[in-house]
Amino acid sequence: GAVVSQHPSRVICKSGTSVKIECRSLDFQATTMFWYRQFPKQSLMLMATSNEGSKATYEQGVEKDKFLINHASLTLSTLTVTSAHPEDSSFYICSAREGKGHQETQYFGPGTRLLVL
Amino acid sequence: AQTVTQSQPEMSVQEAETVTLSCTYDTSESDYYLFWYKQPPSRQMILVIRQEAYKQQNATENRFSVNFQKAAKSFSLKISDSQLGDAAMYFCAYRSAWNSGYALNFGKGTSLLVTP
Numbered sequence: 001g002a003v004v005s006q007h008p009s010r011v012i013c014k015s016g017t018s019v020k021i022e023c024r025s026l027d028f029q030a031t032t033m034f035w036y037r038q039f040p041k042q043s044l045m046l047m048a049t050s051n052e053g054s055k056a057t058y059e060q061g062v063e064k065d066k067f068l069i070n071h072a073s074l075t076l077s078t079l080t081v082t083s084a085h086p087e088d089s090s091f092y093i094c095s096a097r098e099g100k101g102h103q104e105t106q107y108f109g110p111g112t113r114l115l116v117l
Numbered sequence: 118a119q120t121v122t123q124s125q126p127e128m129s130v131q132e133a134e135t136v137t138l139s140c141t142y143d144t145s146e147s148d149y150y151l152f153w154y155k156q157p158p159s160r161q162m163i164l165v166i167r168q169e170a171y172k173q174q175n176a177t178e179n180r181f182s183v184n185f186q187k188a189a190k191s192f193s194l195k196i197s198d199s200q201l202g203d204a205a206m207y208f209c210a211y212r213s214a215w216n217s218g219y220a221l222n223f224g225k226g227t228s229l230l231v232t233p
Contacts, residue, residue, distance in 0.1 A: 044162075044208070044221075044223045046221075049220060095162075095221070105164070105167075106212075
């Protein structure tokens with residue numbers, strides 16, 4: 001199957017700093033990518049839908065000014081956590097959509113563990 | 118909004134035995150997709166099986182099969198001949214077919230323990 005990478009896999013930062021997480025589709029083009037957040041022992045919660053060449057669509061309750069998403073190319077979406085605080089510590093997972101209609105499949109990245117001190 | 122319910126927070130099965138994980142969902146749509154994903158301790162999401170709602174035949178993938186009951190809005194996963202490597206969190210997920218830009222809507226997950 002297709003491969004999606006995320007970088008970094010782990011990051012520790014101080015409160016108040018910004019952190020950028022990259023999501024790349026390695027062997028296919030993805031016009032749409034999704035960003036999820038997963039707290040310990042919980043499910044994946046959709047944060048935003050990232051569309052290449054246009055603004056991201058954020059879920060209710062997700063601050064777009066805090067979680068900046070840029071989908072500048074068909075293989076790369078970035079999530080920047082601005083002015084991170086300890087409550088932003090979580091596991092962030094991206095997925096990329098390949099194909100259309102009944103052939104569509106979403107492939108997940110390996111996730112990024114963020115710890116804000 | 119569609120909701121996905123997994124009523125079993127934890128399940129346990131003995132190696133080589135069969136286990137069934139439950140999932141129900143709520144939707145007013147007629148065309149959609151259902152998925153089971155596995156999340157091992159590495160936390161990498163792995164697609165186990167998918168079902169298109171317009172297909173009456175239940176999907177199967179080797180030791181994994183589903184029981185899709187569209188009228189009852191039920192989508193259970195059966196794992197046959199369980200192996201130690203099957204131990205993981207299992208998430209049921211729903212995706213609308215109307216808009217291909219829709220993300221997956223996940224249930225809360227079932228933690229599967231496989232004992233020797």
